[in-house]
Amino acid sequence: MKTRALTQLLATTSAPALLLKESSVQWSNEAFNELPKSDRHQVEHWGRESSDELLVCAGTLFERLIAGDHTLVIASGHRAVAQQRQLMQALIPQLQSGASPFFALPQILSQLLGWQSAAACTTLNTHQLTLVGHWHDRQQQPPQTLDLNTSLAASLYTDHAGATQVQEWSQPTRDPLLPERGIWLGQRVEDADGNMIGHLAVWDTEPQSSLADSIHLLQLCADLVGAWLPPKPADDDNKTFAADSLTHLPQRDALDAALEHIEQNHPEHDYLLALIDIDGLSRINAELGQQEGDRVLCTFADKLRHVCRPDDRVFRFGGDEFVMLMPAGKQPPPLLKRLGQINRSMAEQLGHPFQASAGTALMTEVNGSSDELMLLADSRLQQSKKQGAA
Structure with missing residues (x-):
């Protein structure tokens, strides 16, 4: 790997980048150095020791490229322009007609990204969620009330939790929506004032689509919903x-x-x-x-x-x-x-x-x-x- 040329190319990019050699930090760019110390440590640890394919840290997706004894860890700069356009074309007419984004988005996300299941929930109270939209096996499922404690999304609602999470399981869970094994992507949704109002999620036993594309689109949807919904009045x-x-x-x-x-x-x-x-x-x-x-x-x-x-x-x-x-x-x-x-x-x-x-x-x-x-x-x-x- 031509490390000098690589570091020159990545020195001024806005995407945080870290270069490891034999598990030791060899170089990092300015964008990486500006990350909070705890985030830098998390990325370094993942780059050296974790076997996970991707890392989501503070809402940013990191990917790892390995060549010989060098490992490059870089924030994903991928932007699926065509998917964003398709998302807007499908979602905006429904919003204009008065449809709830929490009802419309699961079908759009499942069809656009190819995941078997997608869901959108809002908070009912401190212990329950309202499953507003649920698309599974190409069909809209009825709404229902869910127990937050048994939902795989519960961690999204804890203090200081990351807004984007990836979870994989190989045994049956307590979540009534999930199959015996699979991969789950969850994205917290906040209103314009930063209050948690719900979450979006997609899951599948064997996802066929790019995790990077899916995470990026979930984050975009959460931003759109947060901007679309009016802030809750004080009184x-x-x-x-x-x-x-x-x-x-x-x-x-x-x-x-x-x-x-x-x-x-x-x-x-x-x-x-x-x-x-x-x-x-x-x-x-x-x-x-x-x-x-x-x-x-x-x-x-x-x-x-x-x-x-x-x-x-x-x-x-x-x-x-x-x-x-x-x-x-x-x-x-x-x-x-x-x-x-x-x-x-x-x-x-x-x-x-x-x-x-x-x-x-x-x-x-x-x-x-x-x-x-x-x-x-x-x-x-x-x-x-x-x-x-x-």
Whole structure:
């Protein structure tokens, strides 16, 4: 190895680099010397003694190149430009449509990187995680609540833990999602204020893709999610939310705050959530004009208000979707019956056909998780629309 030429080439690169000869440090560049002392020691130890193929230290991926008695340890400068472009092309339209990144990313990551399984979790409380998105064997799996103590991701949530972790196991674990053996990559997700809000993970028994590519893309996704999600308000109870300019209903941010408040302060009470969609609003806009479409939205919003009990709340979720949040006692409120009455009244008042579909879910069906509540209601809404079209 031409060590002099090599060190000259790497001297000014921003990628930390370390050259070992017979397990002794022969040279390191300025970028490596600027690392914290503990990180330098970890990289040196891995370069000399570890058999692991890759090292993730302080969120940076290191690779090892060996020639004779020389070992070069260098931070991976690989950037999968094509994969980044594909990620953006798949993720951004879903975010713009209102989809949760924690629901959308597992399918995107699994298909893009070729891992058998991918998951995205958010923190439910100090002991539990909400599995929002789970893609396995080319299928979307249902959401569920996970025990943090039995999850392989538990180490991501400990103080001073690395935000990126690689784990390999050859015997069955307590994690209910994992096979008997495999490799797992996990990436912690933090909001704009640095608060832990969840994690992303991919795993497989025999990964076919580059670990470097996968780690880089997981880190990129975590940065995107952290930047996309708004920081948590310091005091949600005193926060004022802007109403929708057309229907004058509270919007999605107010719904999110209401669900979070219920989740944290009223776990003993049950609530019914209804996700309601106006069927064929785009057709009404195309055939009768935008003004008629706006009239439909305003009339429908007004009728939803009138069927609300004192403690019921209605929100405009976006586009042609509305959400009703209602306290549920021993018997859930007869929302579907009320919606049928509204459909008939709307058609009569507007003078043309009208139909709205709904999917409902109870908090007690999802162990108090608002994320799972929304996903379950949406799943039932899609079933209702399919049945109506049949």
